Amino acid sequence: MSRVALVTGGAGGIGSAIVEALVRSGMRVAIADLDSAACVRMAESLGDARTTLGVELDVTSPVSVTAAVRAAEHGLGSIDVLVNCAGWDELRPFLETDEAFRARILEINLAGPLRVTHAVLGGMVERRFGRVIQIASDAGRVGSSLESVYAAAKGGLIAFAKSVAREVARSGVTSNSVCPGPTQTPLIEGMAAADERGRKIVDGLARAIPMGRMGLPADVAPAVAFLASDAAGFITGQTLSVSGGLTMA
Ligand SMILES: NC(=O)c1ccc[n+]([C@@H]2O[C@H](COP(=O)([O-])OP(=O)(O)OC[C@H]3O[C@@H](n4cnc5c(N)ncnc54)[C@H](O)[C@@H]3O)[C@@H](O)[C@H]2O)c1
Structure with a gap:
């Protein structure tokens, strides 16, 4: 299967x-998002x-x-691969953030x-197979102006992925970022469109990329599909940047 x-x-x-990359690789895929209508449309168009x-x-x-994991497992079967890609940010100087924004x-x-990983990891360990991939950010590796809280969250996610990797290393489960x-994407386009400051930051980031262009979603997906594959079973606790050389570590 x-x-x-x-x-x-x-x-x-x-x-x-x-x-799309996971479907192409032959996996059955549960598409989970706040935007449930878009998820259903995608599911119907892809399979x-x-x-x-x-x-x-x-x-x-x-x-x-809990409900989403249950629905996915009921519909498709036990989850072998988790990709945590949901995320959100808004450019804001740290001194202009408040409790509600930071929370x-x-x-x-x-x-x-962490919550979604907790909901699926136990089953993966029991079945002795799993691939957990966190979509973090280069902001979490090297920092990013006007994104200090987001960078803190993504840096935390990278550290979490490494720590879980150690905990489950002998269970057939890998954990990478x-x-x-x-x-x-709509996220970065929204930042650039928000105001003059956002436009300047996004333009500046794009200019700093050694390969001379911004990334596309299709640049990121193959790296995730590889880490999700059976072939990547000896790779764990790693952090892979897909950024046209913006960060080199
Ligand atoms: N676009 C970039 O430049 C960039 C750079 C580094 C990292 N990332 C990360 O990549 C991931 C995807 O970002 P994107 O650029 O495709 O953004 P996007 O806004 O296009 O997609 C994010 C998706 O997450 C969903 N989402 C938001 N909050 C959610 C919640 N509470 N529960 C469930 N779903 C939720 C949204 O509905 C949306 O479909 C994010 O984790 C983001 O932090 C993006």
Whole structure:
């Protein structure tokens, strides 16, 4: 039987490219996102009820996470591959952030992925197979102006992925992070469109990329599909940047 994957944020820019790559690799894929209508549309366009499933998910809600994992497993079978891709950010100087903003960023980008990982990891360990991939960010490796809270969350996610990798290393489960650099999606387009400062930051990031262009979702997806594959079974605790050389480590 083919592997089953759950992709959070699966209706988004990078998430939908990851979903398509996993479907192409022969996996059955649950597409989970706040935008449940988009998930259902994607599932119907990519396969049938046995191969692709749209699931409503809010990673900030424990009840929603439990329900989404249950729905995915009921529809497609036990989850072998988890890709935590749901995320959100807004450019803001740290001194202009408040409790509510910081809590929201940490909840969506750090606590949420931990919650979804917790919901599926036990089953993976029991079945002695699993691939967990966190979509972090180069901001979490090297920092990023106006993204300090987001960078803290993504840096935390990278550390979490490494620590879990150690804990489950002998269970057939791998845990890795993929860090996109600036990538053309609704998220970054929204930042650039927000105001003059956002436009300047995004333009500056794009100019700093050695390969001379911003990333595309289709640049990120193959790296995730590889780490999700059976072939990547001896790779764990790693952090892979897909950023046209913006960060080299
Ligand atoms: N675009 C970039 O430049 C860039 C760079 C580095 C990292 N990333 C990361 O890549 C991932 C995907 O980002 P993107 O650029 O495709 O953004 P996007 O806005 O296109 O997609 C994000 C998706 O996450 C979903 N989402 C948001 N909050 C959610 C929640 N609480 N529960 C479930 N789903 C939720 C949204 O509905 C959306 O479909 C994010 O984790 C982001 O932090 C993006």
